[in-house]
Amino acid sequence: MVRSVDSPLQTAKAWSRSRRRKQPPDGDTRTRILDAAEELFAGGGYEATPTARIAELAGVPKGLVFHYFPRKIDVLISLVDERTVVVEEEVEADPGDAAGALSRLARRLPLRASPAMRRILFREADTHLSVRERLSRLNAEIIRRARFALELALPGGRGDAARLEAAAATFAAVLLYQESICLLTGHHIDPDAVAELIANALH
Amino acid sequence: MVRSVDSPLQTAKAWSRSRRRKQPPDGDTRTRILDAAEELFAGGGYEATPTARIAELAGVPKGLVFHYFPRKIDVLISLVDERTVVVEEEVEADPGDAAGALSRLARRLPLRASPAMRRILFREADTHLSVRERLSRLNAEIIRRARFALELALPGGRGDAARLEAAAATFAAVLLYQESICLLTGHHIDPDAVAELIANALH
Amino acid sequence: MVRSVDSPLQTAKAWSRSRRRKQPPDGDTRTRILDAAEELFAGGGYEATPTARIAELAGVPKGLVFHYFPRKIDVLISLVDERTVVVEEEVEADPGDAAGALSRLARRLPLRASPAMRRILFREADTHLSVRERLSRLNAEIIRRARFALELALPGGRGDAARLEAAAATFAAVLLYQESICLLTGHHIDPDAVAELIANALH
Amino acid sequence: MVRSVDSPLQTAKAWSRSRRRKQPPDGDTRTRILDAAEELFAGGGYEATPTARIAELAGVPKGLVFHYFPRKIDVLISLVDERTVVVEEEVEADPGDAAGALSRLARRLPLRASPAMRRILFREADTHLSVRERLSRLNAEIIRRARFALELALPGGRGDAARLEAAAATFAAVLLYQESICLLTGHHIDPDAVAELIANALH
DNA sequence: TATGAATGAGCTTTCATTCAT
DNA sequence: AATGAATGAAAGCTCATTCAT
Known part of the structure; x- marks a missing residue:
C-alpha cells in the first residue's frame, strides 16, 4: 500500500x-x-x-x-x-480550472516523504549529489505539472511561453520553500492563495 | 538585460x-x-x-x-x-507601475550583502538564532515593500487584503530562494518575470 | 619498629x-x-x-x-x-589503654587506599567536591574513633568534652598530614609518639 | 612599618x-x-x-x-x-607557662603572610622548590619555638627529648594545617585548646 | 614602560571507522 | 547479526610566551 x-x-x-x-x-x-x-x-x-x-x-x-x-x-x-519518492506520473487535466489544478498540486506534492524528510531534502542538498538530484527532480516535476495545468487554461498565446514558464517555476519555488520559510521566519504562506494568484496572473 | x-x-x-x-x-x-x-x-x-x-x-x-x-x-x-545589512528605509511610491516597482525591488534587494553572505544567510539559518533573525527581518522587509508597491496599484478592494498579503509573501519567497534553487537544481528564475506576474495577478 | x-x-x-x-x-x-x-x-x-x-x-x-x-x-x-574507601565500622574498645588504641588507629587508618591515593586525596581536595567529601569523611571517622578511644580511658569529667574533642581533632590532623609534612618539609613525625602524647594529655 | x-x-x-x-x-x-x-x-x-x-x-x-x-x-x-616572611627571631621565655607560650605562638605564627598567601604556601608546595623551602623553614621555626617553650616548663628529663620533639612537631603540624583542614573538611580546631593539650601532655 | 596582536605547541574532547568476539 | 572496545586523526580551544610599536 x-x-x-x-x-x-x-x-x-x-x-x-x-x-x-x-x-x-x-x-x-x-x-x-x-x-x-x-x-x-x-x-x-x-x-x-x-x-x-x-x-x-x-x-x-x-x-x-x-x-x-x-x-x-x-x-x-x-x-x-x-524515503523521498518523486512521483512522476501523468495526471488528468482539468481544462477549465487552472487555479483548482494548481491548488490540488499544492495540496498533494508529487513527493512521498515525511515532513522531516522534506526538511532533510532541502537542508542537505549540497551535502551530497544524490540529495541534490532528488531535489532537482522534484522541482522539475512540480514545474512540469504546473505548466501542464496552466497550459490548458490559457488561450495559447505565442510569446506566452516564457511567462508560463516563469509562473510554473515561481509556483514550484514557493511550494518547495514555504515550509522552510515558515520554520525559519515564522511567516506562513497559504498554498491555495498562491495557486489562485498564479492562475489569475496568466489571464 | x-x-x-x-x-x-x-x-x-x-x-x-x-x-x-x-x-x-x-x-x-x-x-x-x-x-x-x-x-x-x-x-x-x-x-x-x-x-x-x-x-x-x-x-x-x-x-x-x-x-x-x-x-x-x-x-x-x-x-x-x-556583513548582512537589511535596509529598512522608505522608498518612493510609483502609483502607476506595480510591476516596475517589484522589478526594482527584485533587482535591488533591501540587503547589503555579498552573494556569498546571502548564501550563508539562507544556508545557516538554523545553525544560529542570529542568522535566523536576520533572515526573518529580510523576509519581512521584502514583504513590506512588495505590499506597499502593490497597494498603490490596486483600486483598493475590500477582501483583497488577503490576496495582497499572499502576493507579497510569494514574491519574497521567490526572491529569497531563487538563487538557492538555481544553485541546487540548476533551474533559473527571472525575477523580472515574477514581478510582472505578481503585478498582473492582482488586477 | x-x-x-x-x-x-x-x-x-x-x-x-x-x-x-x-x-x-x-x-x-x-x-x-x-x-x-x-x-x-x-x-x-x-x-x-x-x-x-x-x-x-x-x-x-x-x-x-x-x-x-x-x-x-x-x-x-x-x-x-x-580506590579510597573510608572504613566506618565499629571497633572494640580497650578501656585501660587509650595510648594503645590511638597507636593502633595511627598504624591502621580507617582508609583503604594506596599511598599514592592518599597523596591524591590530600592534594586534590580542592580540585573537586567528591575528593573533598571523601577527605572530610575520613577526617570525621578518625576523630570519631579517637574520641571513642579517649572517652573510655577518661574518668568522665564534666567540662572535659571540649578538651576531648580538641584532642581527637588534633590527632586526626596530625595523622592526615604527617605524610604530607614529611614529603614537603622532610620532617618526620612518629604517629606512636603522638598517640602517647595525646593520651597522656587527658589525664 | x-x-x-x-x-x-x-x-x-x-x-x-x-x-x-x-x-x-x-x-x-x-x-x-x-x-x-x-x-x-x-x-x-x-x-x-x-x-x-x-x-x-x-x-x-x-x-x-x-x-x-x-x-x-x-x-x-x-x-x-x-609575601611570606618566616620570622626567625628570639623570643623571651616564660619558664612557668608552657601552655601560655604555645598559645601565644599559635596566635602569632612566626610568619608574616596573608591568609591567601598561607593557603598558597601549603597548596603549591610541590609546584616549586622555593615554596617548599619556605614552608620547610616555617615548619622548622614553629618546631624550634615550641620546643623552646616546652623545654623551660619541663623538669628536664633525659629520655624526654624524643617526647618533646614529637610534641613540638605535632604542635607545628596542627598549626600549619588547621586552616586547610577547616577549609576542606569544615572541622574547626581551636589552637588554644591544642596548646593547652600539648603542654599538659608533657607533665 | 606599556600594549595587545601574533605565535604555535599542546590541551581536552569528538568522532568516524575498524575489529575481535 | 550483534556488540562494544579499540583506534587515531582531527576538531575546537587554551595558553605561555614573544614581539613590534
Missing part, C-alpha cells in the same frame, strides 16, 4: 502515525536506524549529528550502524533514496 | 572589489579571517569548515582566529552581524 | 602487589588507565597531568581514555570513588 | 584592609599584578590560573605581566619570596 501524502502541511505527528500502522511493531534494526537518522538529521543537520547518537536513539549498538551503512554518508543516501 | 553592480546577482569578485574601496582599514587580520570564513562557509557550510582551514586560507596562525573570535560560532555571528 | 603491610606507610610497590593479587579481572584496560592516572596524579598533580600522558603510561591510545572517562575529571572522580 | 599578623585566624578581609592602608591608592603596577595573582592562586591554584586572568584582574595588559615576571612561575616565586 502506498503512503499517501495528503498535503505538504500534514504534521510530523500525523505522518509517523500513518507510517507506523503499516510496519512491524518496532520496525527491524535497519529501519530503526533510518528512523533515528531521519529525526536527527532533520533536527540538527547531517554534519552535526554523530553516528553514535543515531545508534543511541535507534537503541542499537554503535557498531551495528556501520554494519548496515558502511559510511555515515550512506545513511543519508539511503534515507533520501528510500 | 544587464545586471547592474547593485544587483543581488553581481559576482563575488565585483562585490569584494567594491567593498574594499570603502571599508575602514580596521586592521586587516580580522578582516582576512572573516573573508576566509565567508568564502568557506558559503562553499562547504559552517559545520563542515574547520577553523584551521579558515586560518590557513586567511594566512594567519590557527590561534589567532580564537584571539578575535573566542568561539567558532562567533565567526558566523560576526559575519552575519557585520 | 617494623611497618606492617597494613600500615598506611607501606610502600607503593607493596600496595600494588597486594592489590593485583585479589582484584577481579574487570577488563584490565580501564584498570590500566586508572593505574596510570593514580601514579601521575600523585606525582605531578591532576592539573599538570595531560590525559595524553595517562594514555601513554597506560599503553592505550589517547581516545580510549575518553571512552571510559568522558571528561578528564571523571578519571579523578572514579579514582577517589573506587 | 611591619605588617602585623595578630592571629592565623585573622580574616582575609581584615588582612587586605590593613594592607591597603599602608599602600598607595591602587598600588603600582607590579604590586597590582602580585595582588591579583595572590587572590587567584589562592582560589583556584597556580596551574589552573592563566596569566591572562591575572592581568585582567590586575587591570593591566597581558604583556605587562611578562615584563615584570618573565615566566609565569616567577610570579609564584616572587609572591612567596616577598
Whole structure:
C-alpha cells in the first residue's frame, strides 16, 4: 500500500502515525536506524549529528550502524533514496480550472516523504549529489505539472511561453520553500492563495 | 538585460572589489579571517569548515582566529552581524507601475550583502538564532515593500487584503530562494518575470 | 619498629602487589588507565597531568581514555570513588589503654587506599567536591574513633568534652598530614609518639 | 612599618584592609599584578590560573605581566619570596607557662603572610622548590619555638627529648594545617585548646 | 614602560571507522 | 547479526610566551 501524502502541511505527528500502522511493531534494526537518522538529521543537520547518537536513539549498538551503512554518508543516501519518492506520473487535466489544478498540486506534492524528510531534502542538498538530484527532480516535476495545468487554461498565446514558464517555476519555488520559510521566519504562506494568484496572473 | 553592480546577482569578485574601496582599514587580520570564513562557509557550510582551514586560507596562525573570535560560532555571528545589512528605509511610491516597482525591488534587494553572505544567510539559518533573525527581518522587509508597491496599484478592494498579503509573501519567497534553487537544481528564475506576474495577478 | 603491610606507610610497590593479587579481572584496560592516572596524579598533580600522558603510561591510545572517562575529571572522580574507601565500622574498645588504641588507629587508618591515593586525596581536595567529601569523611571517622578511644580511658569529667574533642581533632590532623609534612618539609613525625602524647594529655 | 599578623585566624578581609592602608591608592603596577595573582592562586591554584586572568584582574595588559615576571612561575616565586616572611627571631621565655607560650605562638605564627598567601604556601608546595623551602623553614621555626617553650616548663628529663620533639612537631603540624583542614573538611580546631593539650601532655 | 596582536605547541574532547568476539 | 572496545586523526580551544610599536 502506498503512503499517501495528503498535503505538504500534514504534521510530523500525523505522518509517523500513518507510517507506523503499516510496519512491524518496532520496525527491524535497519529501519530503526533510518528512523533515528531521519529525526536527527532533520533536527540538527547531517554534519552535526554523530553516528553514535543515531545508534543511541535507534537503541542499537554503535557498531551495528556501520554494519548496515558502511559510511555515515550512506545513511543519508539511503534515507533520501528510500524515503523521498518523486512521483512522476501523468495526471488528468482539468481544462477549465487552472487555479483548482494548481491548488490540488499544492495540496498533494508529487513527493512521498515525511515532513522531516522534506526538511532533510532541502537542508542537505549540497551535502551530497544524490540529495541534490532528488531535489532537482522534484522541482522539475512540480514545474512540469504546473505548466501542464496552466497550459490548458490559457488561450495559447505565442510569446506566452516564457511567462508560463516563469509562473510554473515561481509556483514550484514557493511550494518547495514555504515550509522552510515558515520554520525559519515564522511567516506562513497559504498554498491555495498562491495557486489562485498564479492562475489569475496568466489571464 | 544587464545586471547592474547593485544587483543581488553581481559576482563575488565585483562585490569584494567594491567593498574594499570603502571599508575602514580596521586592521586587516580580522578582516582576512572573516573573508576566509565567508568564502568557506558559503562553499562547504559552517559545520563542515574547520577553523584551521579558515586560518590557513586567511594566512594567519590557527590561534589567532580564537584571539578575535573566542568561539567558532562567533565567526558566523560576526559575519552575519557585520556583513548582512537589511535596509529598512522608505522608498518612493510609483502609483502607476506595480510591476516596475517589484522589478526594482527584485533587482535591488533591501540587503547589503555579498552573494556569498546571502548564501550563508539562507544556508545557516538554523545553525544560529542570529542568522535566523536576520533572515526573518529580510523576509519581512521584502514583504513590506512588495505590499506597499502593490497597494498603490490596486483600486483598493475590500477582501483583497488577503490576496495582497499572499502576493507579497510569494514574491519574497521567490526572491529569497531563487538563487538557492538555481544553485541546487540548476533551474533559473527571472525575477523580472515574477514581478510582472505578481503585478498582473492582482488586477 | 617494623611497618606492617597494613600500615598506611607501606610502600607503593607493596600496595600494588597486594592489590593485583585479589582484584577481579574487570577488563584490565580501564584498570590500566586508572593505574596510570593514580601514579601521575600523585606525582605531578591532576592539573599538570595531560590525559595524553595517562594514555601513554597506560599503553592505550589517547581516545580510549575518553571512552571510559568522558571528561578528564571523571578519571579523578572514579579514582577517589573506587580506590579510597573510608572504613566506618565499629571497633572494640580497650578501656585501660587509650595510648594503645590511638597507636593502633595511627598504624591502621580507617582508609583503604594506596599511598599514592592518599597523596591524591590530600592534594586534590580542592580540585573537586567528591575528593573533598571523601577527605572530610575520613577526617570525621578518625576523630570519631579517637574520641571513642579517649572517652573510655577518661574518668568522665564534666567540662572535659571540649578538651576531648580538641584532642581527637588534633590527632586526626596530625595523622592526615604527617605524610604530607614529611614529603614537603622532610620532617618526620612518629604517629606512636603522638598517640602517647595525646593520651597522656587527658589525664 | 611591619605588617602585623595578630592571629592565623585573622580574616582575609581584615588582612587586605590593613594592607591597603599602608599602600598607595591602587598600588603600582607590579604590586597590582602580585595582588591579583595572590587572590587567584589562592582560589583556584597556580596551574589552573592563566596569566591572562591575572592581568585582567590586575587591570593591566597581558604583556605587562611578562615584563615584570618573565615566566609565569616567577610570579609564584616572587609572591612567596616577598609575601611570606618566616620570622626567625628570639623570643623571651616564660619558664612557668608552657601552655601560655604555645598559645601565644599559635596566635602569632612566626610568619608574616596573608591568609591567601598561607593557603598558597601549603597548596603549591610541590609546584616549586622555593615554596617548599619556605614552608620547610616555617615548619622548622614553629618546631624550634615550641620546643623552646616546652623545654623551660619541663623538669628536664633525659629520655624526654624524643617526647618533646614529637610534641613540638605535632604542635607545628596542627598549626600549619588547621586552616586547610577547616577549609576542606569544615572541622574547626581551636589552637588554644591544642596548646593547652600539648603542654599538659608533657607533665 | 606599556600594549595587545601574533605565535604555535599542546590541551581536552569528538568522532568516524575498524575489529575481535 | 550483534556488540562494544579499540583506534587515531582531527576538531575546537587554551595558553605561555614573544614581539613590534
